[in-house]
Amino acid sequence: MKPRADDLYRGLLTGAAGVVFFIVFLIAWESVTGAALSMKTIGWSFLLGTEWDPVMDHYGALPYVIGTLATSLIALLIAVPLGIGSAVFLAELASRKMGEIVSFVMELLAAIPSIVYGIWGFFVLAPVLRSAVEPWLIQHFGFLPLFRGIPFGIGILNASLILAVMIVPTIVSISREMLLASPRSLREASLALGATQTESILVALSAAKPGILGAVILALGRALGETMAVTMVIGNTNRIPHSILDPGATMASVIANEFTEATSPLYISALIQIALVLFAVTIVVNALARLLVYWATGGRQDTAGAA
Amino acid sequence: MRTIRSKWLRATALAIAMLTAVAAIQPTSALAAGSQVNLTGAGATFPYPIYSKWFDLYNKETGVQINYQSIGSGGGIQQVKAGTVDFGASDAPLNNQRLKEMPRAVIHFPTVAGAVVLAYNLPSVTAPLQLTPDVVAGIYMGKITMWNDKRIAASNAGVALPNMPIAAIHRSDGSGTSYIFTAYLSAVSAEWKELVGNNTSVSWPVGLGGKGNEGVSGLVRQAPGAIGYVELAYAKQNNFSVASIRNAAGKFIAPSIASTTAAANGAAAVLAKDVRTPIVNSPAPDAYPIAGLTFLLVNKEQRDQAKGKAIADFIAWAMTEGQKSAEALDYAPLPEAVVKVNQANLASLTFGGKPLVAKK
Numbered sequence: 001m002k003p004r005a006d007d008l009y010r011g012l013l014t015g016a017a018g019v020v021f022f023i024v025f026l027i028a029w030e031s032v033t034g035a036a037l038s039m040k041t042i043g044w045s046f047l048l049g050t051e052w053d054p055v056m057d058h059y060g061a062l063p064y065v066i067g068t069l070a071t072s073l074i075a076l077l078i079a080v081p082l083g084i085g086s087a088v089f090l091a092e093l094a095s096r097k098m099g100e101i102v103s104f105v106m107e108l109l110a111a112i113p114s115i116v117y118g119i120w121g122f123f124v125l126a127p128v129l130r131s132a133v134e135p136w137l138i139q140h141f142g143f144l145p146l147f148r149g150i151p152f153g154i155g156i157l158n159a160s161l162i163l164a165v166m167i168v169p170t171i172v173s174i175s176r177e178m179l180l181a182s183p184r185s186l187r188e189a190s191l192a193l194g195a196t197q198t199e200s201i202l203v204a205l206s207a208a209k210p211g212i213l214g215a216v217i218l219a220l221g222r223a224l225g226e227t228m229a230v231t232m233v234i235g236n237t238n239r240i241p242h243s244i245l246d247p248g249a250t251m252a253s254v255i256a257n258e259f260t261e262a263t264s265p266l267y268i269s270a271l272i273q274i275a276l277v278l279f280a281v282t283i284v285v286n287a288l289a290r291l292l293v294y295w296a297t298g299g300r301q302d303t304a305g306a307a
Numbered sequence: 308m309r310t311i312r313s314k315w316l317r318a319t320a321l322a323i324a325m326l327t328a329v330a331a332i333q334p335t336s337a338l339a340a341g342s343q344v345n346l347t348g349a350g351a352t353f354p355y356p357i358y359s360k361w362f363d364l365y366n367k368e369t370g371v372q373i374n375y376q377s378i379g380s381g382g383g384i385q386q387v388k389a390g391t392v393d394f395g396a397s398d399a400p401l402n403n404q405r406l407k408e409m410p411r412a413v414i415h416f417p418t419v420a421g422a423v424v425l426a427y428n429l430p431s432v433t434a435p436l437q438l439t440p441d442v443v444a445g446i447y448m449g450k451i452t453m454w455n456d457k458r459i460a461a462s463n464a465g466v467a468l469p470n471m472p473i474a475a476i477h478r479s480d481g482s483g484t485s486y487i488f489t490a491y492l493s494a495v496s497a498e499w500k501e502l503v504g505n506n507t508s509v510s511w512p513v514g515l516g517g518k519g520n521e522g523v524s525g526l527v528r529q530a531p532g533a534i535g536y537v538e539l540a541y542a543k544q545n546n547f548s549v550a551s552i553r554n555a556a557g558k559f560i561a562p563s564i565a566s567t568t569a570a571a572n573g574a575a576a577v578l579a580k581d582v583r584t585p586i587v588n589s590p591a592p593d594a595y596p597i598a599g600l601t602f603l604l605v606n607k608e609q610r611d612q613a614k615g616k617a618i619a620d621f622i623a624w625a626m627t628e629g630q631k632s633a634e635a636l637d638y639a640p641l642p643e644a645v646v647k648v649n650q651a652n653l654a655s656l657t658f659g660g661k662p663l664v665a666k667k
Contacts, residue, residue: 236516261481
């Protein structure tokens with residue numbers, strides 16, 4: 001009787017895990033068949049082409065690949081220090097009660113629909129960027145090409161800031177859990193050896209490293225795929241951005257913008273191929289991040305569990 | 308517990324009995340009334356406000372229910388191609404090649420005309436700006452980048468134009484509004500036609516993209532120095548300053564329902580030959596030049612007699628009664644000549660090779 005129940009249980013759980021693979025397979029399959037026409041007609045120049053012209057039926061996705069990578073990277077540059085910093089504060093320095101309250105608010109932040117972030121970015125952040133932040137950047141850092149341009153308030157910078165706000169909660173709440181889960185004895189031992197509080201926090205951080213890097217990977221996944229909020233604030237042009245003030249577009253935003261009114265078969269196929277490229281970019285970035293985790297931890301996955 | 312359950316049982320049994328009775332009666336009563344037809348359509352978002360008004364009015368008058376999904380022109384055309392809807396709707400007419408690709412012959416029925424207006428945000432300028440076609444094309448080509456450019460000043464004598472960069476705003480999503488606007492630019496600028504062209508999405512040489520009419524309106528409202536194109540209704544709702552555009556006859560015309568109808572009227576002769584002809588840059592003296600028609604796409608040979616008849620009846624209604632509600636929603640009614648073309652085309656809808664409605 002007992003083994004049979006175990007078998008059933010095992011079967012159910014395997015099935016549940018299998019569903020994930022099945023769904024990913026279906027998405028990949030649909031994207032590949034949908035993009036077949038575009039892959040056949042355009043070939044590899046799709047990835048390196050810089051011209052996206054539905055009138056002439058020329059499709060090159062490079063501006064969107066760059067837009068996606070640039071916004072996600074800048075978002076990470078802002079969100080990672082901010083997120084890990086607040087996680088350390090919440091786990092190590094703040095009182096237990098305060099930690100609970102702040103992380104509760106953080107989780108609320110994670111539940112806000114992306115359209116709301118988009119509207120906020122468009123109506124609140126954009127005017128501030130246009131009238132204060134961007135002119136200041138141009139004035140003080142304008143000698144770098146990265147900070148040149150017209151202060152539109154809308155563009156790569158706005159999109160990156162919105163993405164950063166959206167992914168901070170993920171980084172904070174997972175990193176905090178990981179820090180709390182790292183063995184108390186480590187900190188006690190380091191304090192006993194005469195380490196300062198800062199040094200003992202570093203010890204705890206290094207113990208929680210795999211988990212924190214996992215949080216960053218999860219956050220990066222959200223940044224790469226975020227659509228609605230980015231579409232509203234990035235400025236939506238098909239030119240390669242040369243500065244963080246320039247407008248641009250991401251792979252997800254161009255699909256959201258153009259899919260509904262795409263009429264020619266090649267146009268639709270090219271948009272589906274963008275989805276496929278986004279899929280591939282996500283896989284590559286995730287694989288790289290995982291390699292990074294492996295390299296940073298020397299293959300050690302035990303201390304803080306799930307990455 | 309027991310009593311509750313038996314009550315539920317009884318209620319359920321009663322409900323089932325009633326449903327069966329209704330189901331048994333319905334076929335005969337539907338035949339008798341002849342009006343229990345459901346139509347499904349899909350397509351353009353630009354005319355959605357007036358279509359939903361029409362379907363509602365028509366339902367109250369005749370009992371015919373029309374479900375319309377405003378999924379975009381592209382989706383509408385795809386669904387007509389796949390035969391999953393009874394009619395499609397598109398802002399961009401199908402060109403000859405696309406028409407040939409359709410598995411069954413398709414007839415275009417224009418329903419209303421709309422205007423695309425240039426709204427701008429220049430706090431210091433109170434007089435309405437007057438723009439020539441060259442200036443509009445120049446701004447969107449990136450050749451005119453400052454508001455105090457000589458070419459803008461030339462047609463705005465006495466207006467103090469600010470020394471401010473122009474932010475040219477366009478629609479980022481594929482749309483019928485962009486289709487009409489780029490059709491206009493292609494008509495007035497050979498360079499635009501050559502380098503950019505006319506479509507629901509194009510490769511914009513300069514500027515910023517906003518998603519939807521509301522995205523463009525939002526950018527124009529926020530940013531001093533911005534200019535963007537939106538539907539007439541949006542410009543009115545937002546109280547935007549809108550530019551008068553010099554038309555083919557050389558007059559500066561402000562966008563309005565009257566000047567849009569004038570544009571369609573001016574093109575009536577060519578529309579009578581082919582309703583798909585763009586009505587931008589109309590030769591009529593009072594015509595606002597950036598205007599366009601929106602279309603229903605209907606298969607010539609209908610596969611279901613009742614549905615085919617219902618579609619024909621609806622279009623006939625839209626050409627007469629329906630036109631009256633256009634103005635209230637900021638669309639321009641069709642000129643008489645185009646209504647006549649539509650009525651003639653209705654007679655070419657067939658079922659089993661025979662006309663669905665008698666020729667007028």
